[in-house]
Amino acid sequence: MTKAKGIIVPVTPFQQNCTVLWCEATKRAVVIDPGGDLPEIERAIADAKVTVDKIWLTHGHVDHVGAAAELKARLKVPIEGPHRADLFLLQHVAETARAYGILNAANVTPDRWLDDGDQVEVGELSFDVLHCPGHSPGSIVFFNAAERLAIVGDVLFAGSIGRTDLPGGDHRQLLTSIADKLLPLGDDVAVISGHGPATTIGREKAGNPFLQGAATA
């Protein structure tokens, strides 16, 4: 990575990797998946000395979006993503969160739905949007070809893949999304997942037990 810099802030009881990502040339930033624990996210923004322009959401699960509405209100920035197919999740964030014992999560309405082939920008950085359903119907991945960087939400993890037992989940569809959209990005692409350590496409292609035998295009 050269122009892109980031800080990962694990948030919520699910230790979800909220990422404050910025363009080093302009110090303009995006907060990806502000699931909760806003004070820690705001501390990371202050430490980085960046200006947040946008909030991006990879998908509609509580641990990724629970604090998005409040952060939007505080920063007065638009929310982009996920894909519209996760609308049913975003409309029930508060009640789903309560079932997990999280009391301050709010429903959220994006300012811009994203679809496969869309582009989103922060500073001088441009990311392609890849629609990768399976973990949730509206899951998307943000990919910056120049920086060789993908932010994948809960589609792919180091050594694992997203769970598919939640509403709208589909295991076969998830494997197809990974095989068709993620593995072709290139072995050198760094992957920031929604939970756990960072990895690379090449490492997962070689060693992820869920992907053995998957098409590698």
Ligand SMILES: [Zn+2]
């Ligand atoms: Zn999820």
Ligand SMILES: [Zn+2]
């Ligand atoms: Zn998650």
